[in-house]
Amino acid sequence: MSFPLDMLARLQELALMPTDDPERMRFVAELVSADEETRACWAAVLEEDNALRIALQRTEPPVDLLEKLQKLPDANTAGKKRSASFSIPWPVAAAAVLGVLAIGGYLIWNVYQPPKGHFVQLPKAPAEIVGRITSLTIADYLAAPPLDVASSDPKTVTASLQARVGDKMPFPVILPAAPTDFHLQGGSILTLGSGLAVYTAWMHNGHRYALFQFPPANFSMPKEFMREEPQPSPAQSALATYRLALWPGKPGGICTWVAIGERSTDHDPFSLSTY
Amino acid sequence: MSGRDSLRVRYEALVQAHAVDLHRFAYRLTGKMDAAQDLVQETFLEAWRSIGSQSEPGKELAWLFSILRHRWAHQRRDSSRRIQTRDDSEQLHQQPSPEAAVLDRMIHTERLQSALDALDPPFRETFLMVFMQGLTCKETADALGVPLGTVLSRVSRAKEAMRKSFRKGKQRSASPSSETMGK
Numbered sequence: 469m470s471f472p473l474d475m476l477a478r479l480q481e482l483a484l485m486p487t488d489d490p491e492r493m494r495f496v497a498e499l500v501s502a503d504e505e506t507r508a509c510w511a512a513v514l515e516e517d518n519a520l521r522i523a524l525q526r527t528e529p530p531v532d533l534l535e536k537l538q539k540l541p542d543a544n545t546a547g548k549k550r551s552a553s554f555s556i557p558w559p560v561a562a563a564a565v566l567g568v569l570a571i572g573g574y575l576i577w578n579v580y581q582p583p584k585g586h587f588v589q590l591p592k593a594p595a596e597i598v599g600r601i602t603s604l605t606i607a608d609y610l611a612a613p614p615l616d617v618a619s620s621d622p623k624t625v626t627a628s629l630q631a632r633v634g635d636k637m638p639f640p641v642i643l644p645a646a647p648t649d650f651h652l653q654g655g656s657i658l659t660l661g662s663g664l665a666v667y668t669a670w671m672h673n674g675h676r677y678a679l680f681q682f683p684p685a686n687f688s689m690p691k692e693f694m695r696e697e698p699q700p701s702p703a704q705s706a707l708a709t710y711r712l713a714l715w716p717g718k719p720g721g722i723c724t725w726v727a728i729g730e731r732s733t734d735h736d737p738f739s740l741s742t743y
Numbered sequence: 744m745s746g747r748d749s750l751r752v753r754y755e756a757l758v759q760a761h762a763v764d765l766h767r768f769a770y771r772l773t774g775k776m777d778a779a780q781d782l783v784q785e786t787f788l789e790a791w792r793s794i795g796s797q798s799e800p801g802k803e804l805a806w807l808f809s810i811l812r813h814r815w816a817h818q819r820r821d822s823s824r825r826i827q828t829r830d831d832s833e834q835l836h837q838q839p840s841p842e843a844a845v846l847d848r849m850i851h852t853e854r855l856q857s858a859l860d861a862l863d864p865p866f867r868e869t870f871l872m873v874f875m876q877g878l879t880c881k882e883t884a885d886a887l888g889v890p891l892g893t894v895l896s897r898v899s900r901a902k903e904a905m906r907k908s909f910r911k912g913k914q915r916s917a918s919p920s921s922e923t924m925g926k
Contacts, residue, residue, distance in 0.1 A: 480902075481895050484873060484880050517874070520902070523855050524875050529766040530780060537758045537787045541751055544791060564748060596763060702764070702804065702877030 476509060483513045487708055518706050519610050525603045525704075593693035598714065601687055601726060602698050604660055606706050609678040609728045613667060615654035625655050629666055632657045638683055639723045641666050650677065661686030672729075680726040684716070691722045707731075750794050757794075758787060761804050765811055768875050772815055772867065774860040782818070786811040808876050809886070812868065819864060858908035862901055869894055870901035 485492040499507055542565075617628035622643045630641040643652070655668035658680075665682035684691050695715040700707040711731045717723050765786060769779035789810050790797075797806050859867055872883045873894070880898070884891045 477899065480899055481880075484895065484898060486879050516902075521874050524771055524871070525767060526855075527767050527770050529763050529770075530776070533766055533780065533783070534758055534762055536780075537762050537784065538755055540784065540788050541754055541791050544788060599763075702875075705877050 475506070476513075479506075479510050479513050483510075483517050514709070515610065518709055519607070522603050522607045522610065522706050525599075526607070528600075591690065591693055593690060593696065593714065597687050597689050598696070598698055599704060600661070601689070601714065601724075602704055602707065602712055605678070605680050605726045605728060606710055606712065608658060608660070608667065608680075609676075609710065612669070612676070613656050613658060615669060616656040618654035620652050620654075622652055625652060625668065629655050629657060629668075633664060633666065636664055637666075637723075639681075642681065642717075643668060644679065646670065647672075649673070675730050677727065677729040679728075681717075681723050682726075684722060684724045687724075689724050692716050746795075750791075754787075754791050754794055757790060757803055757807065761807055762787070764804070765807055768808065768871060769811060769815075771856070771859055771871050771875060772811075774856055782811060782814055785814045789814065808872075812872075815868075854908070855905075858905040861908050862904055866897050866901045866904070869897040873898055 482492050482495050487493075499510060502510075616632060617625050619625050619628075626641050626643050633641060646652075649672055651671045653669040653671060655666060658665050658667045660680065660682050663683055663686040665680050665686065668679045670677040670679065693714075693716055695713070697711065697713045698704060698707055709731055710728055712726060712728045714724065714726050717725050762783065766779055766783050769782040769786075770776060773779050773782060786807060790807055797803065799806075859871075862870065869883060869887065872878050872886065873880060878886065880894045881891055884894045887894070
């Protein structure tokens with residue numbers, strides 16, 4: 469490969485800058501007129517960085533971590549030293565703890581209570597589970613798994629994937645009635661979380677989209693939850709580049725759907741949800 | 744609600760919101776699950792003891808990360824581990840590997856952590872601050888008190904060392920060469 473080293477170093481530096489950095493924005497604007505090799509190298513640097521960010525998140529904390537941490541204050545006082553004002557009899561301390569729990573519970577209850585209205589509002593999916601699903605599905609999207617069946621014919625893809633998955637899923641393989649400008653590429657059966665998932669690849673205006681259909685039990689996901697599009701955060705920085713949408717479905721059995729596309733495109737991945 | 748009660752509520756909210764992110768960071772930093780859990784517990788214990796002094800809304804996660812990194816540095820000093828650093832000013836920009844996204848393939852392996860473990864602590868810390876904590880290179884430089892160029896150089900070299908480590912793992916190479924930033 470003959471790509472200049474100083475240019476490669478520059479691309480790597482630019483890729484580490486925030487997306488709204490003026491210098492990076494100027495470079496991205498100039499990319500349109502850059503040669504193909506530079507554009508390809510820039511894409512490779514971005515993809516590698518994103519893959520690393522996602523891979524680094526792939527670790528599960530111990531199940532009792534939060535519980536242990538929540539108990540820490542019971543054995544330690546707040547503040548740098550034990551204050552005489554906190555040397556209180558245990559019945560008072562116990563009452564205080566109960567008070568905190570009651571007040572905390574009341575506050576949490578109020579925060580998470582759905583607004584009153586004519587419709588029952590579905591609960592939000594737990595953030596931790598959404599985070600795991602986001603990391604794993606974006607990783608699979610980036611890895612672009614080989615297709616078990618490559619075809620643009622929905623019937624062919626559905627039949628092939630259904631034959632592969634058999635009765636190992638509590639719902640039939642379903643392909644969405646996607647908008648006509650979404651073109652099916654094919655699909656595969658993957659492992660996602662603790663079970664299998666149906667993966668299909670789509671193209672729209674030269675951009676790649678991925679759709680996942682899997683049992684909620686793969687992630688202990690609630691069967692019903694409010695549709696959502698997770699937003700970028702320090703822990704999910706890949707979402708600055710890729711858009712992801714989650715929603716529940718009942719195509720003959722309860723399942724969870726996830727659609728992913730590039731954030732730079734105008735097309736909402738939810739548009740794949742019109743099944 | 745008393746002052747202590749409100750501190751407890753704040754503490755519990757911090758645990759709920761940030762414990763998992765901190766544990767992931769700690770695991771990548773230490774390379775061991777039990778060490779990561781100890782580090783996170785020490786971090787939250789210190790956070791609880793000084794929670795009254797943290798009053799900047801929106802800065803809680805940065806504050807917790809800062810405590811965690813200080814606790815980690817303290818542990819490393821205690822264990823008297825020798826930290827071998829190389830000249831940060833030396834630029835090392837390698838050609839991209841023939842396999843354009845060789846790091847991508849680490850996603851499905853445990854080699855990522857082995858490659859991280861092979862980095863010198865300052866390189867690993869800098870790399871994780873950028874790639875896991877989500878800080879910009881400028882913010883990382885400010886937090887570590889080093890020049891921006893040092894951060895860029897460390898990140899670049901960390902990535903390259905990880906590529907090499909991964910390729911060596913694939914080739915089942917027995918001994919690390921002097922070129923790696925091994926401990």
